[in-house]
Amino acid sequence: MKLNWTLPLLALAAVPALATELAAPAGGWNRSGLVDRSGEATVAYPHSPIDRGAQSKRSMIKGRIAAAAGKRAPHQLVVNGNPLRLTTDAQGEYARPYLFGAGSNSVEVRSPQGKSLRRVQFYETSAGRPLPGLRVICAWDDTEAEIDLHIVTPDGQHAYFGHPVLSNGGGLDVDSVDGPGPEMYTMTAPLRGNYHVYINYWGKLGANGYHFDESRRQMEMITARVTLVYNENTAREKREEFVLPMRSIGELTLVKSFTF
Template sequence: MLFAHGQRDLALRVLSNLAEMQLENRHVLRVLGYRLMQAKAPALAVPVFRDVLALGEEEPQSFRDLALALEADHQPQAALAAFNEVVVRPWDERFDGISLIALDELTTLLARTGVDARAVDPRLRRPMPLDLRVVLSWDSDNSDMDLWVTDPNGERAYYGNRLTFQGGQMSRDFTGGYGPEQFSLRQAKPGRYKVEANYFGSREQLVTGATTLTLRLSTHWGSRRQQDQQVTMRLKDSADTVLVGEFEVR
């Protein structure tokens, strides 16, 4: 509410109370980092995500969250290193698929900036441009959120229909918290696309009283014409299906 009323400084001060609640709880700190990113304060989010990484190096989201904050804070070289950790490290099977999503983000960072890529395996440096890319993330662990994208043909891409007739691809289903889930489409058919999020529920006590989802929609992903839009929503009730938005490709 404070952000909505233009009281940014006070809003950030109130938000900082999260850091005082449980300094050794990476889940609380992660929520704080996400809120700071939503507030377009990546410089403040970076040290928070560094603390999260120190507490939870076994979770690839810790590296990816830091990488996204570093990129937003105009530190592309450091962001590249963090993305690369997600790509090359072996992870527990419950994180299956996140390496490919981070690889998309790494190669796009390479395509759009002049960073030194020598630390990246040459076989992985090829950019993978897309007409459309939709990524859903959320801020509560042990929560199950699903991304649904319906194309102009009326076909819905989701965890039960990961490959569409038009060529869309949905990433693997994340049921253990944070995500991300990604829909990608290399050549987008003209028409209207509908993006929804289905919330199955959470198996943990939520610090903030609700799960907040963040959806990032990108057109011309991986090119210099790339444009991004971000939507943030709070969901309290399980089994909710919410319309995040619709957009038209011409």
């Protein structure tokens, strides 16, 4: 049987090419060892994430949204059903990191009104990409905020920006140093026992670096969205979403304690 490799891309032709572009990942069959260029210098707006050693298999979602007159309302990036605020630079370009698991994956760009503008579906075939048994994703709606994801595992280990890789196989795959995230914790073979998920409103990013001045906040209150995904890309997949207000810098919030 001969596969038509162009079908996933041709399906996007109905959308005006100059309105919204989704340059990567491409649709169809992907093998990260051949197409993943995560090691190349790139920008994830407003700034690149810090590579703390747990992100070697991340991929960049890249594209461009045509500039509109006046102030641009934020678009939305939906990755495998997980909604993320999509920020761009002055030219409308965007690049966000994500760690895709094996199997079927989807990336979609939606307008501020919720209309689907671009969508690709691809199948990750790399043997080195096992299916995540547990994934926790944190994103937020203030581009100047820095929110940190913290996970405490059943054996007492604590995953956070200062200790991203755990000896039990779990770890932070994307540590977004600023902007709207995502920060992501992934574990392919979760331990049995109790997990605790926290988020910490760590600080703000200004022209002179990080600060903790409440009077200089861009938004009076920001909103964080935390998604828990169990057995991703399998028939047993289950997900939970939590939307949490973050009112003050330094606020530490317990999102959920659960037993796997």
